[in-house]
Structures are given as C-alpha cells and as structure tokens.
Amino acid sequence: MRRTSGIGAAAAGLTACIFGAALLLSLVTGAGVYRQVESRVERSAVRRVGLSYLAAKVxxxxxxGAVRVGQFGDGDxxxxxxxxxETDSGDVYETVVYVYDGFLMELFRVRGAAMEPETGQRIADMRSLEAEADGALLRLRVTDADGVRETADVYVRSGT
Amino acid sequence: MQERIRPTKSGLFSIELLLCVGVFVFCAAVCTGIFVRAEMMSRQSAELNTAVNEARNLAEAYQASGGDLARVCASGGGSVEDGELVLTREGLTLRLTPDTGTLTVSSGEWLLLRWRVAVPPDNWGVSP
Incomplete structure (x- = not known):
C-alpha cells in the first residue's frame, strides 16, 4: 500500500512538472509569435503609410506644373x-515633402519663403527619400527606419 | 460468482491525472493551432501588402508609358512574352495583359490579386 502511494506521488509530481514545462513552453511560444506578428504589422503599416501618403499627395x-522634384535640406x-x-490674394503656396532627422516631413509655405527643414511637421519614420522624374512617371524611393528600401511609382497625369 | 471489483484510491487518482493531462493536451493543441494561424495570417497580410504595392507601381508605370510595354520594361525591368508583360519582384510574379487589361500578382501558384488596368483616354493630353 505504501509503495503504491509512493508511485502515485511520483507520477503526480512528474505530471505536474511536465504540465509546468509545457505551460511555460506554450507561453514562450505564444509571446514569440505575438511579438513577431506585432512587429510585422507595425513595419507593414509604417511602410504603407509613408508610400500611400506620398502617392496621395502627388x-x-x-x-x-504643380509637381516638381528638387532639393531641400540635405536631400531630395x-x-x-x-x-x-480668385477671391484670395492669388498668392502661390507650396508644400514641401522631404526627409529630415529620420522623419518624413511636410512643410507648407509661401513659395520661395526661406524656412528651415526642422520647422516642418513630422509624418512618419523614414531614413531617406530619393525622387526622380522619368517623363510622366515619378519614381520615389524611400528607406524606412529598419533600412528597408521601397519604391513607389506615381503617374503624374499633368506631367512633371 | 464473479467477485465485484471495487475502485481503489490510486486508480481514481490515475484516472484524474489522465483526465487533467488530456484536457491540457487539448488546450495546448488549440493554442498551437491559433499561434500557427496567427503567424500564417500575418505572413499572408505582409505578402498581400507587398503585392498591392508592386501592382500599383506597375499599373502607374503602364499608364505613364501610354500602354507601351517595352517602355515599362526599360524603366522597371521584366520581359514581354506573347504580348504579355511578366515581371518578378520580391518573390512575386506580376503579369500584365494589355488585350484584356488584366494585371495579376501571384506567389508561386497562388493568385494574390487581379486588377483591371486601362490606359487613360488620350493619356490625358500627356505625350508618353
């Protein structure tokens, strides 16, 4: 009788250990999967926001004659x-979209007004922006915060 | 006459243990399935995002070229086979068929998306 109880207790202990280990493994796996999914979703969203924003702006x-590529600050x-x-003064304004200090920035100003790049408004995390006009096609190459390069081709119907 | 077998304490305990292990195995299987599905959905979502981005780029390049596939190839790569533009980017295969105005993106044998693409009338006054 005593021997049977000993075996029973050992089996119970073993089962408890297996249960604990499996539970821990399951939790670790779950946390890992969640972290991966979350980081992938965030990366994807940041890229989509940046590229969609640029395409929508253009x-x-x-x-x-309203869309042109040039230099502002340190880059394209x-x-x-x-x-x-007509009811207003007829002044010409321009929106400048550029990358500064790790961010995609937007600056609204009277055309030609001297304004510093840091006065713009932050839109999204971005490391660099390269813009190139090829006929009616505007090719925008962006590098995101993780160093991944993406391209957005935008057809400028009015020509560049 | 057969002797009636009475359940012992240790037998009941073993059955209880087995039941616990069974319930736990079932829960673990369900959780693992959910984790795997979440991971797959996340991958598919990222792949679909890439597919949409690449399809949009190709459609814009096609429209900007005024429907000239050779020009699209020259600026963005790819090749023209039987009047169809075939392009491989980021592990995805893009096919643009001007006759039907169809743009498809597939990953291996899986068709991810199918769009209708047309060159704007008179290219909106912009010469390609």
Whole structure:
C-alpha cells in the first residue's frame, strides 16, 4: 500500500512538472509569435503609410506644373505648388515633402519663403527619400527606419 | 460468482491525472493551432501588402508609358512574352495583359490579386 502511494506521488509530481514545462513552453511560444506578428504589422503599416501618403499627395496636387522634384535640406524633396483661389490674394503656396532627422516631413509655405527643414511637421519614420522624374512617371524611393528600401511609382497625369 | 471489483484510491487518482493531462493536451493543441494561424495570417497580410504595392507601381508605370510595354520594361525591368508583360519582384510574379487589361500578382501558384488596368483616354493630353 505504501509503495503504491509512493508511485502515485511520483507520477503526480512528474505530471505536474511536465504540465509546468509545457505551460511555460506554450507561453514562450505564444509571446514569440505575438511579438513577431506585432512587429510585422507595425513595419507593414509604417511602410504603407509613408508610400500611400506620398502617392496621395502627388495625386492631390496633380495639375500642370504643380509637381516638381528638387532639393531641400540635405536631400531630395517634392515641391507641390498650389495657387490661392480668385477671391484670395492669388498668392502661390507650396508644400514641401522631404526627409529630415529620420522623419518624413511636410512643410507648407509661401513659395520661395526661406524656412528651415526642422520647422516642418513630422509624418512618419523614414531614413531617406530619393525622387526622380522619368517623363510622366515619378519614381520615389524611400528607406524606412529598419533600412528597408521601397519604391513607389506615381503617374503624374499633368506631367512633371 | 464473479467477485465485484471495487475502485481503489490510486486508480481514481490515475484516472484524474489522465483526465487533467488530456484536457491540457487539448488546450495546448488549440493554442498551437491559433499561434500557427496567427503567424500564417500575418505572413499572408505582409505578402498581400507587398503585392498591392508592386501592382500599383506597375499599373502607374503602364499608364505613364501610354500602354507601351517595352517602355515599362526599360524603366522597371521584366520581359514581354506573347504580348504579355511578366515581371518578378520580391518573390512575386506580376503579369500584365494589355488585350484584356488584366494585371495579376501571384506567389508561386497562388493568385494574390487581379486588377483591371486601362490606359487613360488620350493619356490625358500627356505625350508618353
């Protein structure tokens, strides 16, 4: 009788150990999967936001002569021009989209006004932006915070 | 006459243990399945994002070229086979068929998306 109890206790202990180990393994696996999924979703969202933002900005300003590529700060920039309506003064404004200090930035100013790159508004994490016009096609190459390069080709219907 | 077998304490304890282990194995199997599904869905989602991005790039390049496949190939790579543009990027195969105006993106044998693409009328006044 005593011997049977000993075996029973050992079996119970062993089962408890296996249960604990498996539970721990399961938790660690779950946490790992969750971390991977979360980081992939975040990376994907950051890239999508940056590229979609750039494409949407260009399409929104797609009128003759309003989209041009140039230099601002230390790198390439997009200059999107818009003219105030007839009821207003008729001043010409421009939105400058560029990368500064690890961020995609946007700056709205009267065209030609001297403004520093750091005065812009942060849009998304981004390491670099290269813009190149090839006929009616605007090729934007961005490098995200993880160093991954992505390209967005945008058809400028009004021409660049 | 047969002797009636009475359940002993240790027998009951063993059955209880087996039941616990069984329930735990079932729960672990369900959890593992959920983890695997979550991982697969996340991969598929990332792949679909890439597919959408690449398809959009090709569609924009095609429209900007005024429907000239050779020009699209020259600027973005790929090749023209039987009047169809075939391009491989990021492990995805993009096929653009101007006759039907169809753009498909597939990963291996899996079709990820199918779009209709058309060159704008008169290219909106922009000469390609």
């Amino acid at each position: 399409h929104a300003h797609d009128v003759a 920039a997009l200059f999107l021009t818009e003219t105030a309506s």
